[in-house]
Amino acid sequence: MAAYAAGTLPHAFSLVVATQVSMSSEARAALEAHEAVGGIVLEDSGSVAVSDSMKSDLLSMLDDPVPTEPVYTRSGVYPAPVMEVLKGREPRWKTLGMGVKQDILSEDEYGSVRLLYIPPEQAVPDHGHNGLELTLVLQGSFSDETGRFGVGDVEVADETLEHTPIAGAGEPCICLAATDARLKFNAFVPRLLQPLFRI
């Protein structure tokens, strides 16, 4: 949370944090407390004189028309930051087998972020991690060796965790999952499929 406030998180993780803050007052309070510290650092930063013309330039710009930016709003279970990355469209699900589906929202050298759709009571293959994985539940729930995660909960998994998440009964589980590295699957077949599905 401190890293998001300071702006040092990779894009994929920033999306998870911004989405969680949209869903949870507690997460928002944590973020805003960090911003309060940032504000104090800013207040107490050394001043550097700005050029003489800037103030008059700015004052003359105040009445300029404001460029309109698209504003994305929550749609169903998808909070606004997710809708922004989706550019307002519905998720485009690609099947991964066993009814599990994904939509890769963005991917770069620092990591990737995707939506995952897991049918009720379906397991996702047993996997470990090469880096950090944040999984935020948007709908339904899942459980693994470490506990149960419901809507608004984030599971933080790193190299030390090997887990088999299973979706809860009832609604399908929809998650926003960000990683800064490829997941390692333990079974031979999923490992073969990994390059294909870009997990």
Add this chain to the structure above:
Amino acid sequence: MIAVRDHRDKAAFASLFDHFAPRLKGFVMRNGTSAAQAEEIVQDVMLTLWRKAHMFDPHRAQVSAWVYQIVRNRQIDVARKENRPMPEALKEEPEAEPDAAQIVAIEQETEQLRAALAKLRPEQREVIEKAYLGELTHQEISTQTGLPLGTIKSRIRLGLQRLRHELKDLLE
């Protein structure tokens, strides 16, 4: 800031400019940004402050915390050429009366937080400043938690409680 938000008061904006513009320029230049580029960023931030003034809520933040969030966004957008994902804005009750006690509480909390920061040893304070200037990676921030920051953390926690309380009221 409230005069800027509610009355679009340009004289009040000019005083905010006098206060924040030099601090913003100093803040932005600390990570090695050139003076010319820093001026552009300061100008963008001040213009955003004017245009998005309606989103400022004194019940949740001091102006400095709000400006901090704007300048970090701007710096990230400039550095990465992509927008940082932003949380949904909270919807305020249009006719809600300002709650003076809550605004004062936030002010006092921030003042206490500032006093706690001021009491840190210089090297500890430097770590905090670097972290919030965006000079530490998230890995470095998470490995710095061994620092004796008990006072700061308890201040943040108190701040959290208050913010959380306020947010609950807003959301219900």
